[in-house]
Amino acid sequence: MSVSVFAPISIGNVSVGFDTLGLCLSPVDGQLVGDIVRVEKLLKTDANSDQFILTGTHADKLPQDTKENIVWKCIVAFNTALAQLGREPLLIKVTLEKNIPVSSGLGSSACSVVAAFVALNQFYQLPFSEIKLLKMMGELEAQISGSLHYDNVAPCFLGGLQLMLNDENKITQKLPTFDDCFWVIAYPDVEVSTKAAREILPAQYERKTLIEFGQNLAGFVDACYRQDKEQAFSLLKDVVAEPYRKSLLPNFEKSILELKQLGSLASGISGSGPTLFTVFDDRESATKAKDWLTENYLQSEAGFVHICQVDHQGARKC
Numbered sequence: 001m002s003v004s005v006f007a008p009i010s011i012g013n014v015s016v017g018f019d020t021l022g023l024c025l026s027p028v029d030g031q032l033v034g035d036i037v038r039v040e041k042l043l044k045t046d047a048n049s050d051q052f053i054l055t056g057t058h059a060d061k062l063p064q065d066t067k068e069n070i071v072w073k074c075i076v077a078f079n080t081a082l083a084q085l086g087r088e089p090l091l092i093k094v095t096l097e098k099n100i101p102v103s104s105g106l107g108s109s110a111c112s113v114v115a116a117f118v119a120l121n122q123f124y125q126l127p128f129s130e131i132k133l134l135k136m137m138g139e140l141e142a143q144i145s146g147s148l149h150y151d152n153v154a155p156c157f158l159g160g161l162q163l164m165l166n167d168e169n170k171i172t173q174k175l176p177t178f179d180d181c182f183w184v185i186a187y188p189d190v191e192v193s194t195k196a197a198r199e200i201l202p203a204q205y206e207r208k209t210l211i212e213f214g215q216n217l218a219g220f221v222d223a224c225y226r227q228d229k230e231q232a233f234s235l236l237k238d239v240v241a242e243p244y245r246k247s248l249l250p251n252f253e254k255s256i257l258e259l260k261q262l263g264s265l266a267s268g269i270s271g272s273g274p275t276l277f278t279v280f281d282d283r284e285s286a287t288k289a290k291d292w293l294t295e296n297y298l299q300s301e302a303g304f305v306h307i308c309q310v311d312h313q314g315a316r317k318c
């Protein structure tokens, strides 16, 4: 008995919704960009404790001590919740294929956490509801980033554009999206930890900023429902984080000016960076942006650019 689950990348914040909006994406060329977790049953004759295997292109950037790995911590949390239901955990082997660079702004830790919980829930034949799983995912994600925010785990788990609600009985609401748009993401390969990128933000904001933030977020959500693309992307401005974080990204301001020349509808920082995102409504311009970013924004061979569209599926068996 075994289950493998793929969990895709996501853009946290989406400029207008700090800690409040998140968008799940997949490349248009069909590549699976995200982490994979596989759960297999072990026989008591073969092993006397759970096993954890770490593979994938970014495995070497994670703690090599199994107990420090976030997926291991997910197993512990899942087993505790199972025990609360009166069910006994089975002996398992769990493999994490770590494909997304850590501290990339693409919801890397969410990919691992979501893939782990969905795979474990599938393996045990769905003992937990969607909302219970989401809460467990949020708690584990918080252990890594230092604060509870669902803007990566919710879209990664459920797909699409998710709006976090201040309501613990619901947590998130899926919003309508512009499905003909192309979201180009560029990871330059410089490291920006979410924790550090949160620490540089002010503890308080001026009333003027608060009003602008509310107007942009409310206007964007309204434009999504009305499918008013022009309005939506003209409001996609970050007044909360981008002014403080942009210096952490290589030539961010110069890059977004150049992308505007190429026809970009909007650009911003993906999550806490350093990935930059930029949106187009035609594929030809998105391809030109991809080429420009590959040439000018990437800082090493390990950087990458993908042309994506909204992924409505979220985490899924693979």
Ligand code: HSE
Residues within 6 Å of the ligand: 012, 013, 018, 019, 020, 105, 106, 107, 149, 151, 152, 194, 197, 198, 241, 270, 271, 272
């Ligand atoms: N909302 C979080 C932040 C996302 O911007 O700090 C982290 O990916």
